[in-house]
Amino acid sequence: MEKFVRLEGLVAPLDRSNVDTDAIIPKQFLKSIKRAGFGPNLFDEWRYLDHGEPGMDPATRKPNPEFVLNFPRYAGASVLLARDNFGCGSSREHAPWALEDYGIRAIIAPSFADIFYNNCFKNGLLPIVLPAEVVEDLFRETYAVEGYRLVIDLDFQTVTTPDGQSFAFEVDTERKHRLVNGLDDIGLSLRFTEKIAAYEERRKQEAPWLFTGSQR
Helix, strand or coil, rough: CCCEEEEEEEEECCCCCCHHHHHHHHHHHHEEEECCCEEEECCCCEEHHHHHHCCCCCHHEEEEECCCHHHHHCCCCCCCECCCEEEEECCHHHHHHHHHHHHEEEEEEEECCHHHHHHHHCCCCCEECCCCHHHHHHHHHHHHCCCCCEEEEEEEEEEEEECCCCCCCCCHHHHHHHHHHHCCCCHHHCCCHHHHHHHHHHHHHHCCHHHCHHCC
């Protein structure tokens, strides 16, 4: 998992409340359990005018010219600005996979669905909760200024605008540790490799009958 320490990124505004995980990555793309390759199908039903299925070449699709992520001014955005209750609906982990694969590293919203919020930290995304009035101001600035960028500093837990305004955000210490060090669930477990091996060896001595089948 890629580390997240500091990001200076182009902002794309998704001006919709209650964006659910089925909108983020539709159900037909959930057949794969690989983390990569979902970016082209992020917001598939909004980004394209035709119906998408796994394996389709994005170059042959019909982009929706009215969907914000298809606007040239937001190409390459790494910060998504959103509204209330982002990530609601089913708990599919494919949703943060699709966002990360597209290039989004941080999402700013007044609120998130709990399961989606937790899944973000496991997959290298930083979800940032800011007051609704601050988010509203950021939407106005993003619309008004082409190429609008924000600086997000996880160490100091701040979001800074081009004119120098800085907004603090909260993040749990353990979740922050995950992102700063690029640790997903497997990475967290690997920190204890020696202790796990020592425990297994001790259990072999204490209860050898539990391991006889694995040695056949």
